[in-house]
Amino acid sequence: MTSYHALGRLPPKRHTQFRKPDGSLYSEELFGAEGFSGCFSLLYHQYPPTRVSRIARHSALPLEEWHQSTHRHHRLKTQPLKPGGDPISGRKVLFFNNDVAIGVTRPTEPMAYFYRNAEHDELYFVHEGSGVFETIFGNLPYHKGDYVNLPRGTTYRIVPEKGETRLLVVEARGSIETPRRYRNEFGQLLEHAPFSQRDFRLPQELPQHEERGEFEVRVKIDHALMSYFFDYHPLDLVGWDGYLYPHIFNIADFEPITGRVHQPPPVHQTFQGPNFVVCSFCPRKLDYHPQAVPVPYNHSNIDSEEVIYYVDGNFGSRKGIEVASFTLHPRGIPHGPHPGTVEKSLGAERTEELAVMVDTFHPLRLTVDARQFDDDRYPFSWLE
Secondary structure (H helix, E strand, C coil), X not given: CCCXXXXXXXCCCXXXXXXXXXXXXXXXXXXXXXXXXXXXXXXXXXXXXXXXXXXXXXXXXXCXXXXXXXCCCEEEECCCCCCCCCCCXXXXXXXXXXXXXXXXECCCCCCCCEEXXXXXXXXXXXXXXXXXXXXXXXEEXXXXXXXXXXXXXXXXXXXXXXXXXXXXXXXECCXXXXXXXXXXXXXCECCCCCCCHHHXXXXXXXXXXXXXXXXXXXXXXXXXXXXXXXXXXXXXXXXXXXXXXXXXXXXXXXXXXXXXXXXXXXXXXXXXXXXXXXXXXXXXXXXXXXXXXXXXCCEECCCCEEEEEEEECCCCCCCCCCCCEEEEECCCCEECCCCCHHHHHCCCCEECCEEEEEEECCXXXXXXHHHCCECCCXXXXXXX
């Protein structure tokens, strides 16, 4: 998030003495991306963040590829994904490459530990459920439709409320940001952007934790989880300030850009990451040229791979797509509207579709977990 934010108690000058009521020093930490050259925040701890009492390897996190003999379109029906695990252990990665991994989770168990992804920024999309992301930067209450953006290295725990929880998860080997074309040289979102800074929810509450004991933080690094044990509560900040911190944007606050004729997917872009983009297809007014064809025209992804996750409503160019399904339209193969959808769309003035798209600029691979959800008839659905 490219704007300054501060929360809690801070010394008047950085890198100077900041003392507790008993006269001892708080511990300062620089939390930064790209060494000392990127965005950063300064964190002030009750206890030194280096106080590790025990370290153990928790488990491996291998991504096993589903090797296929043909190159084709895919539809994954994840609606019946069996609930289980906590928000981290229950995660199923379905697509991946060297830049990004995309998966889903339907947790039923609480997190008895804290989590830190040390190699990926994370973007959660809340399809179902509500609760709180308890982060080292403060609490972030979440609800349906939220994108929760967590910089890599953030220590956090997800605490869902009672009821169904379904989360889409995107992990990136780099920063997940708003599109550069919507920002000025100072990072401020421009007037033609489909959202503004005030649409983003930042941490506003920083609970104070002085508890001592044994607390586990599971750190993801090098395709494995390490268990770090601390003798103090991991969310022990008394204050912080800077430009790098988690935040939330709700998909309902995206203001669609429309036109007289059909607009291409880049107008729906919401975030960018290393070699991929995230787009939000939201309810909106359709094209208003008198001869407009509102559904997308056929197109070939020569240099990109298109993943769409279907959230709600009726996706006008597709037939038979269930909520919580994915489609993957890979490079080199054209795709477009299903038979009958072009004629059906003529004269329509509005769509209520809601979907999240991740377009990658390098090839994606599917995992063995994706195989159980795959509809192998989907490539032939344009014949129906």
